[in-house]
Amino acid sequence: MIDLSTEYLGLRLPNPLVASASPLSRHLSTARRLQDAGIAAIVMYSLFEEQILHETLEFDHYLERGSESFAEARSYLPDGGLYRVGPEKYLDQVALLKKELTIPVIASLNGVSTGGWTAYARRMEEAGADALELNLYYVATDPQLDSRAIEDRQIDLVAAVRSAIRIPLAVKISPFVTGLANFTGRLVEAGANAVVLFNRFYQPDLDLEALEIVHSLDLSTSAELRLPLRWVSILHGRFPVDIALTGGVHTHHDVLKAMMAGARVAMLASELLARGPGRVGELLSDLVTWMTEHEYASIQQMTGSMSQRAVREPAAFERANYMKVLSSYRELP
Numbered sequence: 001m002i003d004l005s006t007e008y009l010g011l012r013l014p015n016p017l018v019a020s021a022s023p024l025s026r027h028l029s030t031a032r033r034l035q036d037a038g039i040a041a042i043v044m045y046s047l048f049e050e051q052i053l054h055e056t057l058e059f060d061h062y063l064e065r066g067s068e069s070f071a072e073a074r075s076y077l078p079d080g081g082l083y084r085v086g087p088e089k090y091l092d093q094v095a096l097l098k099k100e101l102t103i104p105v106i107a108s109l110n111g112v113s114t115g116g117w118t119a120y121a122r123r124m125e126e127a128g129a130d131a132l133e134l135n136l137y138y139v140a141t142d143p144q145l146d147s148r149a150i151e152d153r154q155i156d157l158v159a160a161v162r163s164a165i166r167i168p169l170a171v172k173i174s175p176f177v178t179g180l181a182n183f184t185g186r187l188v189e190a191g192a193n194a195v196v197l198f199n200r201f202y203q204p205d206l207d208l209e210a211l212e213i214v215h216s217l218d219l220s221t222s223a224e225l226r227l228p229l230r231w232v233s234i235l236h237g238r239f240p241v242d243i244a245l246t247g248g249v250h251t252h253h254d255v256l257k258a259m260m261a262g263a264r265v266a267m268l269a270s271e272l273l274a275r276g277p278g279r280v281g282e283l284l285s286d287l288v289t290w291m292t293e294h295e296y297a298s299i300q301q302m303t304g305s306m307s308q309r310a311v312r313e314p315a316a317f318e319r320a321n322y323m324k325v326l327s328s329y330r331e332l333p
Helices: 028-037 049-064 071-075 086-100 116-126 147-164 180-190 222-235 252-261 270-275 279-293 319-327
Strands: 006-008 011-013 017-019 041-048 105-110 131-135 169-173 194-197 205-207 212-214 242-246 265-268
Touching: 006 242, 017 279, 028 041, 028 086, 028 279, 041 049, 041 086, 049 086, 049 116, 086 105, 086 116, 105 116, 116 131, 116 147, 131 147, 147 169, 147 180, 169 180, 169 242, 180 194, 180 222, 194 222, 222 242, 222 252, 252 265, 252 279, 265 270, 270 279
Parallel strands: 017 041, 017 265, 041 105, 105 131, 131 169, 169 194, 194 242, 242 265
Antiparallel strands: 006 011, 205 212
8 A cells, every 4th residue: 555645834734735825725515526536635825015004004094084073082993893904814814714624724924024924923822823824925136235234134033933833834945045945944943843945936028008007816837847857956954944945846657756855745836726636636546546656655655765965966956957957968960
């Protein structure tokens, strides 16, 4: 009997397939279909720092509006239903999924600065989240901020969130970090129980006719797996932290590569958005078939077997690979 089980964030999972943060968690019916198909856990869509701050400012605005009209005006409050925006609805969705599903539900908080909004991490825990994924999506545009200052801000944020909750904390990071291995170590020291590699940046495009900025969503491909795969391989076994791979997971081969590199789970969204929740069952079946044919008894048996510390050619993950690829090119006749 093939054992697909793994452990991530202290959660015992029946297999390594986790639905990453995406619109798939917005509706209970879709989340239930994912569970029925065999997904091991669901990461909620992200609640953004900006949404929380917007709600606070908007609520303050309606509290103050009309307060100088007449004395009695100070006693009324706005209809909560009219100004009920993202954060409260998000917490309700966490509670609903926890009530209706049997698989772990991981909340997702997207922020870049410390502040009172981090209290929402505790509210997510109170809503029933099994763990929290803190998404560090930051575009550094200030030329006065050096890389150390940017990293320090993110480390401070991780520490602030860690101090606010007792549930496990995963930190989803960008690949655009000067010293990624060092930064990972600092995240662990700040209290991260897992790191998620990597955040997928959505880049704006330009409409040359309308002369406008165009925002579009392009789903990933398996070719994007190589970047997180490389860093999962490099970081595996270096720190006491779980590693999740996300970005470019579409086939059972992608999942197997993630496991052999050293990931505890493989997160996917684009494949599920494109092909539906039923794709999970197909992937699990393909995993069992491949492992049976190649005489693997369990996921644990292969985890980290092709990490940098385990392979015969560890330099392949560094500059040697770059030079080898370039030298292999041959011009067309």
